[in-house]
Amino acid sequence: MYYSLSDLFWLFLLALGGWYLWAGMAAKEQVRRAATEHCRQMGVQLLDDTVALTRTRLKRDGRGQVRLQRSYEFEFTSTGEHRYSGIAVLHGQRITQIQLSPHHLA
Secondary structure, three states, X not given: OOOOHHHHHHHHHHHHHHHXXXXXXXXXXXHHHXXXXXHHHHOOEEOOOOOEEEEEEEEEOOOXXXXXXXXXXXXXXXXXXXXXXXXXXXXXXXXXXXXXXXXXXX
């Protein structure tokens, strides 16, 4: 059985799409756990126990290698009354930034 070049291209594209979805779910879970821990350390509560992907791009890391950088947003509360936003950035397999917006302390 022989495959044409276009068949191989579509198989490769399908495999690449599957990998992207699988890696994206793993990355989202990693960021969710890190955001939960960061919020706990800061004395605030992560709301809805979720993070949302806002941006994906290719960017060079400190060693000059091109890696996928994913940016996520999440919401937290310090008093239980107001919602505030935060961001988390995953560059390759490392979380490079978690930042909370200014908020009232309980």
